[in-house]
Amino acid sequence: MTISMIVAYGKNWEIGLNNQMLWHISEDFKNFKTITSGHHILMGRKTFESIGKPLPNRTSLVLTRGDFEHEGVHTFSDVQEAFNFARQNAEEELFIIGGANIYETLFPYVDKMYLSEVDYEGEADAYLKEIDFSTWDLAQQKDYAAVISNDEVVSPAWKFKVWVKKD
Template sequence: MKISMIVAYGKNWEIGLNNEMLWHISEDFKNFKTITSGHHILMGRKTFESIGKPLPNRTSLVLSNKGFKHEGVHTFNDIQEAFNFARASAEEELFIIGGANIYETLFPYVDKLYLSEVDFEGVADAFLNPIDFSTWDLSEEKSYDAILEHGKIKSPAWKFKVWVKKD
């Protein structure tokens, strides 16, 4: 089973503030949905709570050591148990979707990165650890322009990149 990480982050590795995303980029949300649909998604409890419900057409796995329970969600307090559950369900690509602590803890297991680099600098309280790309190969890249509405930025510019771990 391939283990992938999907995340959007700003210029200073910002990913969130007060358990919320820092921007709204509808094209990035559509991209996330397309990539993760039909797969298992693994997240921390706070990330699940920020979403509020299991995402359609995905199997939600939540890591929590606080006895978290929610209808339609599989909860684990052990990383390997979550991985084994996905493997037992014949998952081919498990997606890690956040938050910051989960990304940091599970990064050593990751084989593939789906990264949205957002043209954003601002206040945040959740950050991605900087990634050393020397051990990764860039396999895909696409740039998106900012979307303006009434002279204001509705959606910042961003780049979508896919990186695969070198052998």
């Protein structure tokens, strides 16, 4: 089973503020849906609570230290139990979708990264730990221009990159 992480972050590794995303990029949401549909997605409790419900056509796995239950969600206190659950359900690619603590804790297990690098610098209280790309190969990149309407940035410019761990 491939373990992948999917995350959007700003120029200073910003990923969130007050348990919310920092930008709204419609194309990035569509990309996330396309990539993760039909797969198991693994997240922390706070990330799940910020989403509010299980995402359609995905199996939601939540890591938590405390007691947490939600209909349609599989809860684990141990990451290996979550990985084993996905393997037992014939998952080929498990997606780690956040938050910051989950990304940092599970990074050593990651085989593949789907990264949206957003042209954003601003207030945040959740950050992705800086990634050393020297042990990764860039497999794909697509650049997106900012979307501007009435002289306002509706959606910032961003780059979508797929990185694969070197052998």
